[in-house]
Amino acid sequence: MRDPELLTTLFHAGVRAVRGDTAVANALLAQPCPAPDQIIAVGKAATAMAAAATAHFGEVPMLVVTKYHHAGDAPPHAEVIEAAHPVLDENSLRAGARIRETVAAMAPGSHLLMLVSGGASALAEDPIDGLDLAGLKERAREMLGSGADIHAMNRARKTLSRIKGGRLFDVFRGARVTTLAISDVQGDALGVIGSGIGEAARDAPFEARPSIVASNAIARAAVAEEAAKAHGLAIGTDAEELYADINALAPRLGKRLREGASGLHLWGGEPTVILPENPGQGGRNQALALLIAREIAGRDDIRVLVAGTDGTDGPTDAAGAIVDGSTWEASAQEALDRADAGAWLDARGALLRTGPTGTNVMDLVIALKS
Secondary structure, eight states, rough: HHHHHHHHHHHHHHHHHTHHHHHHHHHHHHOOOOSEEEEEESSHHHHHHHHHHHHOOSSOOEEEEEEEEETOOOOOOEEEEEEEEOOOOHHHHHHHHHHHHHHTTTTOEEEEEEEEOOOHHHHOOOBBOOOHHHHHHHHHHHHHHHHHOOOHHHHHHHBSSSSSSGGGGGGSSSSSEEEEEEEEEEGGGGTTTTGGTTTOTTOOOOOEEEEEEEEEHHHHHHHIIIIIHOOOEEEOEEEEESSSSSSHHHHHHHHHHHHOSSEEEEEEEEEOOOOOOSSOSSSSSHHHHHHHHHHHHTTTEEEEEEEEEEEEOOSSOOOOOEEETTTTTTTHHHHHHHHHHHHHHHTTTTTOOOOSOOOOOOEEEEEEEO
16 A cells, blocks of 8 residues: 555544544443434534434434535435535524524423534524624634634634524523534533534533533544554654644644654644635645645655545645655745645645545644655
8 A cells, every 4th residue: 555545544544433423323322312302413524413313313303504515414304504614604694593593492391412513613603783794704714814723713703602602502491401522622622612502501500411522532543543453553653732833833743754753643633824815725734734745855755644634624625635755846835825735736636635524623644754
């Protein structure tokens, strides 16, 4: 197996371990949950999570909110709304209003099952009075281009919303909320995932049962196990520390790869990027991959995959890219300056396209050093 194929194999091993259907099915078997009266699944992995819940409970009333082109495998009986990500649109507001209406309509004594995954912040929104779609989109673009991390962005989002930060349950009259969440944030905090759309207040007048069912750590463990057991690779690095600007991360990772031992080097997390006023094509993973290519230029012993576990990197159809010591050329710097790494890498056949993966546990950097 050639290195690019092995990198892709390892990436898919990590993704399989945290797919929404697998994670929800395992959680429901491990921690028995009474049948819900209503299921709401929201996020990029909503369809896969909803499918597992349907297999377990049968045809419970269900609302699924997910990204465009991610609803193909939704349970046939579910009400489905597709919306935009990472910048919300009209359907995001329709979805947010529908979620709030559904929760408000639940009867006393009822049980709500919330299935939450990354992307929910943009996919569903019900803004506070006085804030319209144009205002929300402008604030979203400012945050995405500012280099702010997910915690800062979600703190800001909560102040603008009637359904984030636990406020959704202000209208809930039922007896129990069970939340199963796939974490796409550092620290796996439920109050940060989807800007806290599935989090209940500590003094809520109902029983709240939250659980994190998939995370970046679980995905990395699956990658490491596949690398060691199936391919006999030594594990040189396994760390969740991709929490910095890509321009700071690339030299750090490049140095470790140049000086590190042979074998697998694995990082997880979610880098940040500051965008110019009119960015080109690509996302943070494609840009980070190209920056790493600069750091390992001329080496014939290092190959690196950088990709989002959800199968999309920013507003593109690629998950990320695979680079090696021959990737970098002088023209790449101009592409980086324009935030156009995706177009540059695509022209050289370096992009990784997986399609929707049914999960979202941030990003992975998987490197092989021979």
